[in-house]
Amino acid sequence: MATNMTGSSQAQGGIGTAAAPATTHDDHLHEHDHHDQHWLWKYVFSQDHKMIARQFLITGMFWAIVGGALSSLFRLQLGWPQATLGWLEPILGKWVVGGKIAPEFYLALVTMHGTIMVFFVLTAGLSGTFSNFLIPLQVGARDMASGFMNMLSYWFFFLSSIIMFSSLFLETGPAASGWTIYPPLSALPQAIPGSGMGMTMWLVSMVFFIVSQLLGGVNYVTTVINLRTRGMSMSKLPLTIWAFFLTAILGILSFPVLFSAALLLVFDRSFGTSFFLSDIYIAGQALPNQGGSPVLFQHLFWFLGHPEVYIVIMPAMGMVSEVLATNARKPIFGYRAMIGSLIGISLLSFVVWAHHMFVTGMNPFLGSVFMFLTLIIAVPSGVKVFNWLATLWRGNIRFTSAMLFAIGFVSLFISGGLTGIILGNATLDIQMHNTYFVVAHFHLVMGSSAFFGLFAGVYHWFPKMFGRMMDEKLGYIHFWLTFAGVYLVFMPMHYVGIAGFPRRYYAWTGFDAFSQFADLNKFISTAAILAFFAQFVFIFNFFYSIFRGRRATQNPWNSTTLEWTTPIIPGHGNWPGEIPAVYRWPYDYSKPGSDKDFIPQTVPYSATPESNLPYEQELSE
Amino acid sequence: MMDATQELPEKEVGLGWHPYRVLLILMIFSFFMVFAGWTSGYIVRRDEGNWREFDLPNIFILSTVLVTLSSATIQWAYYSAKKDELRRVQVGLVLTLLLGLGFLASQWAAWTYLVHQTNTYFGGADANPSGSFLYVLTGWHAFHIISGLIFVGVVLKRSLNYQVHSRAMLSIGNGAIYWHFLGLLWWYLYLFLLLNH
Ligand code: HEM
Numbered sequence: 001m002a003t004n005m006t007g008s009s010q011a012q013g014g015i016g017t018a019a020a021p022a023t024t025h026d027d028h029l030h031e032h033d034h035h036d037q038h039w040l041w042k043y044v045f046s047q048d049h050k051m052i053a054r055q056f057l058i059t060g061m062f063w064a065i066v067g068g069a070l071s072s073l074f075r076l077q078l079g080w081p082q083a084t085l086g087w088l089e090p091i092l093g094k095w096v097v098g099g100k101i102a103p104e105f106y107l108a109l110v111t112m113h114g115t116i117m118v119f120f121v122l123t124a125g126l127s128g129t130f131s132n133f134l135i136p137l138q139v140g141a142r143d144m145a146s147g148f149m150n151m152l153s154y155w156f157f158f159l160s161s162i163i164m165f166s167s168l169f170l171e172t173g174p175a176a177s178g179w180t181i182y183p184p185l186s187a188l189p190q191a192i193p194g195s196g197m198g199m200t201m202w203l204v205s206m207v208f209f210i211v212s213q214l215l216g217g218v219n220y221v222t223t224v225i226n227l228r229t230r231g232m233s234m235s236k237l238p239l240t241i242w243a244f245f246l247t248a249i250l251g252i253l254s255f256p257v258l259f260s261a262a263l264l265l266v267f268d269r270s271f272g273t274s275f276f277l278s279d280i281y282i283a284g285q286a287l288p289n290q291g292g293s294p295v296l297f298q299h300l301f302w303f304l305g306h307p308e309v310y311i312v313i314m315p316a317m318g319m320v321s322e323v324l325a326t327n328a329r330k331p332i333f334g335y336r337a338m339i340g341s342l343i344g345i346s347l348l349s350f351v352v353w354a355h356h357m358f359v360t361g362m363n364p365f366l367g368s369v370f371m372f373l374t375l376i377i378a379v380p381s382g383v384k385v386f387n388w389l390a391t392l393w394r395g396n397i398r399f400t401s402a403m404l405f406a407i408g409f410v411s412l413f414i415s416g417g418l419t420g421i422i423l424g425n426a427t428l429d430i431q432m433h434n435t436y437f438v439v440a441h442f443h444l445v446m447g448s449s450a451f452f453g454l455f456a457g458v459y460h461w462f463p464k465m466f467g468r469m470m471d472e473k474l475g476y477i478h479f480w481l482t483f484a485g486v487y488l489v490f491m492p493m494h495y496v497g498i499a500g501f502p503r504r505y506y507a508w509t510g511f512d513a514f515s516q517f518a519d520l521n522k523f524i525s526t527a528a529i530l531a532f533f534a535q536f537v538f539i540f541n542f543f544y545s546i547f548r549g550r551r552a553t554q555n556p557w558n559s560t561t562l563e564w565t566t567p568i569i570p571g572h573g574n575w576p577g578e579i580p581a582v583y584r585w586p587y588d589y590s591k592p593g594s595d596k597d598f599i600p601q602t603v604p605y606s607a608t609p610e611s612n613l614p615y616e617q618e619l620s621e
Numbered sequence: 622m623m624d625a626t627q628e629l630p631e632k633e634v635g636l637g638w639h640p641y642r643v644l645l646i647l648m649i650f651s652f653f654m655v656f657a658g659w660t661s662g663y664i665v666r667r668d669e670g671n672w673r674e675f676d677l678p679n680i681f682i683l684s685t686v687l688v689t690l691s692s693a694t695i696q697w698a699y700y701s702a703k704k705d706e707l708r709r710v711q712v713g714l715v716l717t718l719l720l721g722l723g724f725l726a727s728q729w730a731a732w733t734y735l736v737h738q739t740n741t742y743f744g745g746a747d748a749n750p751s752g753s754f755l756y757v758l759t760g761w762h763a764f765h766i767i768s769g770l771i772f773v774g775v776v777l778k779r780s781l782n783y784q785v786h787s788r789a790m791l792s793i794g795n796g797a798i799y800w801h802f803l804g805l806l807w808w809y810l811y812l813f814l815l816l817n818h
């Protein structure tokens with residue numbers, strides 16, 4: 001916060017350079033200094049929110065490929081436990097022993113897959129990209145509240161990525177105790193190889209990750225609170241912004257708690273404390289640690305962990321709302337209910353964490369309290385689903401690629417949400433916990449849904465990001481392959497789970513009861529690997545369109561929100577002249593009386609007497 | 622680079638606060654959540670038994686006095702800046718720095734006392750989570766105090782350059798908010814430990 005690294009001449013804030021808010025230049029609208037910036041400041045250490053957004057997106061895509069590749073590897077093992085995979089040896093080296101993936105490496109694979117997808121792709125890649133890109137553009141600000149902190153946020157993420165990625169190449173392998181890193185497994189290097197250096201690097205990487213999230217989060221919230229353009233009251237914000245805003249608040253309040261858990265784990269691992277360790281014998285030897293409680297870790301972890309799943313899904317919800325309304329050419333159904341349900345979900349997300357811990361031996365009364373609170377989340381979630389469907393109902397639907405993914409999101413969110421209600425019942429969960437049923441639940445409701453939201457966002461805002469359109473045909477192919485793929489992968493997992501398959505098992509060949517599912521597992525693995533390869537259609541489309549795509553027009557989707565009033569490729573400061581003022585909510589699509597099917601937020605009521613409602617007419621006079 | 626402050630007049634009025642102040646307050650919330658996590662963990666853990674009791678060192682009372690006085694001095698510096706009495710601003714900030722250092726020293730004394738007189742250790746075979754928690758809570762707080770001292774130091778430097786006065790209150794205001802937060806945080810931790818050790 002204290003120094004300034006921009007190459008431009010404007011003095012930018014030390015803690016208090018800007019003496020009082022009132023000191024302004026009258027001529028702040030003058031052309032922003034376009035004098036040549038060194039490419040290093042323009043493309044690498046940029047403080048421009050749009051460039052930072054692209055950096056997050058590209059890094060996120062890189063991580064998604066890595067995460068997806070890891071899952072293809074462990075699906076190979078699960079689908080064909082007897083096969084010899086000698087051909088993998090050149091890539092994986094000693095992790096393939098005699099044609100078999102080493103069991104320790106299998107654990108490392110699932111751990112890193114989970115960590116990468118949840119944190120690096122669906123948290124940093126998703127809200128990092130779209131909060132950065134859309135908040136200033138949609139609220140009408142020239143940039144984030146602090147461009148410098150925003151830049152730091154990306155570079156902390158980058159540093160964290162480097163550390164996590166390097167851990168994949170360690171002699172002893174990366175962390176291997178699951179993305180939830182439960183001690184004592186994660187605390188004791190003697191327990192598994194992954195709990196050695198791999199775990200240390202995991203923890204260090206996550207500390208930087210948390211710093212990055214906080215720097216980003218406080219910036220998003222401040223920008224939404226302080227930098228909205230004239231007329232942009234909170235009740236005129238697009239739902240995307242509401243979603244990013246609440247997501248950032250969740251992050252600010254919950255990531256520090258993960259930090260507190262991680263720090264205690266560091267102390268247990270390296271400084272001889274016993275926060276989480278007690279009465280442990282390992283290889284016949286008693287450890288000196290006394291008095292710790294592994295359940296304590298779970299409490300701290302899930303206090304972050306549950307809000308985290310909403311940190312992942314809420315930005316997707318916001319973008320889907322926006323894309324659905326735009327492409328159904330209808331106002332979003334129940335705008336205020338949408339905001340209310342986001343707030344409800346945000347509040348509830350802090351008081352349900354123990355539904356991940358029903359089998360930790362907690363007091364059954366406490367279990368019922370958490371069960372009750374958990375099931376209440378179904379209400380705001382139901383409100384959202386209802387409103388999305390009602391928005392589609394009798395809409396004048398334009399099936400753009402973004403729209404397909406938005407509809408796919410709604411479908412997946414319903415399918416996965418329903419199983420959440422089953423798991424939320426403590427009595428049922430005791431049976432289902434740690435089976436593939438849980439895996440099916442969260443991959444549909446979180447993994448796939450959030451990816452679909454991400455895709456919807458990329459297809460929809462690509463023209464604003466790169467000034468060109470993505471190819472629609474390839475978009476359709478990508479959608480159908482992915483949509484079919486995720487259902488074919490995750491639907492069968494419910495059956496496997498109900499039959500009692502535990503998750504994170506290297507092979508089930510030892511259990512007769514499960515042999516009947518061998519074919520099903522092959523099927524799942526095939527679908528998963530195909531769905532993974534289908535993503536290269538998207539990758540190709542993305543990079544091809546950056547350079548060769550059809551040139552975008554200023555407002556290709558006939559949308560109402562502010563970002564489409566900027567030049568096709570917005571420069572530094574977003575609007576060359578004055579920032580437009582806002583007069584109406586963002587969902588005036590197909591307004592009765594109007595001859596156009598959309599009225600941008602910047603059009604005053606006085607310009608549209610034909611379509612004004614009585615109270616709007618009053619406002620215009 | 623756009624300076625956020627230039628944007629305010631053409632903006633919806635947010636909270637009427639400068640963006641940097643909002644940033645600071647949000648950061649304070651997240652700093653506090655770390656302690657909220659630990660203190661709730663403390664209670665959960667204590668209720669599981671096997672919890673070694675020990676008396677808190679009396680020197681913590683001295684810490685409390687010092688940190689409270691330092692809040693008073695920085696507030697005095699703040700008011701002086703408002704009245705453009707620049708000399709007093711600097712005196713106030715220097716006093717705050719000294720009291721802050723004194724606080725750190727008193728914490729150090731308390732830790733030494735705990736280790737040598739009551740055998741309360743952070744780690745190792747003789748440690749119990751009750752002690753480890755105490756060191757984590759106070760240690761992490763002390764770490765924040767160091768960051769606060771740096772912050773106050775920066776404000777002092779600005780004030781020596783005549784950049785802190787009645788029309789440039791942002792940095793000293795933010796410094797004061799952060800420092801008061803650290804003081805309150807100490808009160809919270811101390812009362813919490815008194816009630817739950
Ligand atoms: C109707 C709403 C929901 C309910 C009632 C619900 C309930 C549950 C319950 C009880 C579990 C624990 C299962 C177990 O481990 O035994 C669980 C796991 C999980 N849920 Fe949900 N859920 C809901 C929606 C969501 C949403 C919207 C997301 C993400 C966007 C999500 C993500 C997850 C994840 C990631 C896990 C597994 C974590 C792990 O153990 O690795 N859930 N859910």
Ligand SMILES: [Cu+2]
Pocket residue numbers: 305306309352353355356
């Ligand atoms: Cu949960």
